[in-house]
Amino acid sequence: MTERKKLGRNQKDTNDDMINLVDNLNRDDDLKYNRRTFLKTAAGASMALGLATLPFSVKAMLNLNEDVEKVFIANLSDVPKGESFNFTYPTEAEPALLVHTKDGELKAYNNKCTHLQCPVFYEKEENVLLCPCHKGYFNVNSGQPMAGPPQRELPMIELEVSNGKVYAVGRKIRHG
Template identity: 70%
Template sequence: MDNKKKLARNKYETNDDMINLIDNLNRDDDVKYNRRAFLKTAVGASVTLGLATLPFSIKAMMNTAGEDDKRIAIAKLSEISKGQSLNFNYPTDEDPAILVHTKDGKFVAYNNKCTHLQCPVFYEKEQDVLLCPCHKGYFDVKSGHPLAGPPQRELPRIELEIVDDTIYAVGRKVRHG
C-alpha cells in the first residue's frame, strides 16, 4: 500500500510505538543499512590489516644491530664422520643449528628450527634428508630447501670454513637460492 494512503499511525516514520516495532522489516532500509554496514566493515578490515604490518617494521628496526658474520669454531673434522650430524648454536645462543657431514663427504650447516612451526630439524642418514618430525617436513640436505610437508621457506644456511682440522661457522644467509 502507498504510504500516503495509510492511516496516520501506520505511516512510515510515524512516532507510534507499535509501528516502530516493525521498522526493521522495511526492505529498502534493510538493504541500504546492510550495504552501509558492509562497507564500513570492509574499511575496518582494510585498516586493521594494513596497521597490522606496523609492529613487524618496529620490531625490524629494533633488530637491525649486526648479528651475523661472527666466526666461531664448531668442531674438529675428526669428531664428525660421514653420515653424522652435530648440534651447535649460531649466531647467538638462542639460534640452534645443525652441522651435517653428508654421505657425499660434504659439510653443510643450517639453523635447525623448522620454518613451519619452529620444531627442531634432524638429519636422517638413511634418506639423506633433514626431517622435522612434528609435521613431517622434509628439507634437502644439500640446499636446505623444503622438499615435502608444510614448510614453505628454506632453512637459514650457515656458511662454513675449514681451517686446518677445525670447522668454523663464518656467516649466515637466511634467504638463499
C-alpha cells in the same frame, strides 16, 4: 482518491524530481568525503609506509648484516661422513645443525623447522633433514622444503674449514 494518497511512501509531495534525488546529501560531507580526498589519503599512506620500510630494503639488498665473528663448531675429524653435529649459532639460544654428507660436503642450517620451530634432525638413510613434528622434509644440500607443511627453506649457516677445524662465519636467510 486524492493526489496525496497516490504518491508512493518514499516520494515527496513535489513536482521537482531533483529534490528527491539529493535529499540525503549534505554539501559539507560531500566536500569532506569525496573520491579525490580518499585517493589522496590512500596515496599518502602508501608513500609513508613505503618510505618507512626503505632502510630495511636497502639493508637487505646490500646484505649489510651485523659483523659476525668466526665461531668454532667442531673438529672435522669429530664429524664423520654421514653424521651430524648439534651446535648453537649465532647466539647460545639458537640451535644449529652441522651435517657431513655422504658425499663429503659440509652443510649447516639453523635447527628449527620453518613451520612451527620444531627441531630438525639429519636422516642419513634418506639423506634428508627431517622435522618429526609434522613430517616435514628438507633437502640436505639446499635446505629447501621437499615435503610436509614447511613452505620456507632453513636459514643456511656459512662455513669455513681451516686446519681441520670447522667454523661458522655467517648466516644467510634466503626466501625463494
